Amino acid sequence: MKAEDELTASPLRIGISTRALFDLEEEHNVFEGQGVDAYIELQRTRENERLKPGAGFQVVERLLKLNNDSQTPYVEVILLSRNAPDLSLRAFKSIDEFGLNIKLGSFTSGRSLAPFVPAWDIDLFLSNDPSDVRSVANAGTAAALLREPPENVSYDRNEEEVRIAFDGDAVVFSPESDEVYKNQGLEAFFQHERENAQNPMSAGPFYGFLKKLSMLREINIYKPRVSKVRIGIVTARNAPAHERVIYTLRAWGTPADEAHFVGPNAKGPILEAMGAHIFFDDQKKHIDSAATIVPSGQVPGPHDNENPIIPAG
Structure with a gap:
């Protein structure tokens, strides 16, 4: 079977947490220091503010650009988040503003994301949560704990590679x-x-x-x-x-x-x-x-x- 046919039948699927796709360190620090209510209030206040790219943003963006036909993509990206569904709006608004073709996701209100990785048939899981990454890796799926992006990383969006x-x-x-x-x-x-x-x-x-x-x-x-x-x-x-x-x-x-x-x-x-x-x-x-x-x-x-x-x- 040709590579095109194989990836059309079974696309390369990447599951990525919201914090891995976007820079949410400030919001996460509020969650850690002030609790869930302060975090929710901050997120709702900033609901219409576009998020900044995180460590996994550029590789996801570039992989998605390789899809010639959105109806039969070679690459699919699934947004996985421990946030409540109510807080998904900011993430998907930012996704839309950046022009990323990400339409699917799971929001678990604090529950582990690990069980949803095989449910989505994910090939690579990227997250900032050590327990989720370890659980996914132990279950046999490629997983990595992303660090904060380097301060001087260049987001050159014109290159195709x-x-x-x-x-x-x-x-x-x-x-x-x-x-x-x-x-x-x-x-x-x-x-x-x-x-x-x-x-x-x-x-x-x-x-x-x-x-x-x-x-x-x-x-x-x-x-x-x-x-x-x-x-x-x-x-x-x-x-x-x-x-x-x-x-x-x-x-x-x-x-x-x-x-x-x-x-x-x-x-x-x-x-x-x-x-x-x-x-x-x-x-x-x-x-x-x-x-x-x-x-x-x-x-x-x-x-x-x-x-x-x-x-x-």
Whole structure:
């Protein structure tokens, strides 16, 4: 089946919380500090004020622009919010003013959003709520906890490309190789990866999302090997452990447009040079650095945030 037919039958579906799509930090601080009644009053007072873009805004906007026919979209975005339905008006008014084709949503009046992710058949869930993200990830759907957007992020709405960057192990790939490094050390890790260089790694939590994103990439190739959807791998692996990354992506049929094997170096400058619109990593250390430069989401993973696993050297 062609990529067009597959995505028409089963679109790439992104579920995003209101706080991930828009900048609602001031309102959230009122909720935390003054309670629900003050929060509701503030939201109603500002009902006709357009919200500012949040960390997930630009990648959502760019993905939606790839839909040629709104009747048979390749990408669908579902708004998921713990707000009461009464407070949905401001969000949808802002969506309309920005020209985003988002028509569907769930508003739960404080209840967890996690049960609605499989109900909507979501491929990627983006939120600012740690408990919802963890619950969704534990249930087997790609999920990320979005940080506040960097202050200097540029919302250039004229470019057609969407550039999405991923860490490798425990995000796109399984954490099995990380565990070798953690339990046996760096030399054992390199030996393991040399011996298994041409054996594809097992799928990680973002495999399903990557597969559909790769279909979208194929659909949007506009000249040889150049697509409006640009996929990047930015990993702490370096040679010789890099080979297995390439062979795995080749075996999966999910080619990357860019691969950066950074070893122990910071990922932020690479992501800035790439012009990534969003970056996903499972390790807090990398997200702390990257989130000051590009919109970033932490993927729930098996590693202790205080003892990061960085298999490079």
